Amino acid sequence: MDKSYKHVIPTGHVYIKESVLEKGNVFGVSADKTAWATGLDLPKKADYTVFAGCGYQLMKYADGMLASVRTAEKMGVGMEKVVGISKAFGKVGIDLAGITGRITTAGAEDIYTRVLISAINVLKKLSVDIGYMGTEEPCCGSPIYYSGFADDYINNAQKNYGLFKSMGVKKLIGVMPACTASLKNLYPQYINGYDLEVKHFIEVVADRLRESSIKPVLKKKMTIAYHDPCQISRVLNLSKLTREVISRIGGLELREPEVDQTGEWSTCCGGGGGMEVTFPELCERLAVRRVNELMATGVPVIATSCPACMMQLMKGVSKLKARVKVVDLAEILDEALPQ
């Protein structure tokens, strides 16, 4: 093995690749992918299939995983393709199984999982016929595409397409921005005859709110600034639609930061492209800058639509010791919609 490999492809990115290909999630943990849906009573067959993605349900493991990867990088654990990187981690005493053990929050206790549950509630309240894939749900592979492992991404995509077909999935609703963008924009480029209809959560909500007479109203008035995740604004072009949905919620006021910091020009939270695993300090600086921009509007709440953005913004807020709450738009919608 070429020794310089580990200097060229950062450990974190190799770790992400192996996690996606072997464990079927970005964080490389052996977690139950159905735990979040306990008690939600979701069928496997329905008109729309919700693609939950790794993000929201497993984000609670991110800190542990990032810390392990950084320690490994410092200790010089590099790519060891033959034995697998988790074994290489084990050799130097980094126990990845410990990451899952330390976290005990589950279901609605976990701030990220709560968003996913809210999103399901919103879709149910808008009477969208939804189901989910349960244990069968694959990883879309978006992180490995951005890490530069295009071949592995394409193989994974083709395998997933076969799985979707065999399970009779026709229409997908994505909650994670990155997964949705991957399934909607990247898969058709690599799969011949790709015919799945992929929509982001906010598109479905916007459609339903237009058609139906349901009017979401917040009991307590709220003023928010909205942080557009990059995949939502610049890849899926949903900034305008998101604002339409926000404007339909009664009692919710949106304050925009400077024109060149919002919508399709929204600045980065620092949570993209696998940057957290390689340049954590830079990442934190980006988060602080973004929170400062949003706080200039003087709002008490920052809303967003992506777990990575949520994590980054919360990091920025705690770094600045600011009194700002970070929430997901799905949670606000859940609160505003009548039962």
Add this chain to the structure above:
Amino acid sequence: MKSKLQALEKDIIEGLRQCSHCKMCVSACPTYEGWYTQSSMGRLAAIYAFLMYGLGSEKELSKLLFSCSTCRRCQNICRAMSAGVETTDLIVKARNLLAIKFEAKGEDANG
């Protein structure tokens, strides 16, 4: 493997040649903190110098490429105000180039 690498290299260089070095993307890049190489244009210039003239090392290039958050703000500004270079896609392709190059090396070494 080799022809695939060459095709990718050609694809990247073709994309890079469209850049007019207008530096619009520099201020748009969230990671820019004073050095051009912390911005999209700098990263693209580094890829070009590396591929065309062999300047810099893979290690240095990797550092520049993996410090991009792929937020696509540069690509957006280039499409709106300049040459329409697919900056972020090129950075991701260059990451892919490094991965292919080094994975091939690793396989060779293992026989």
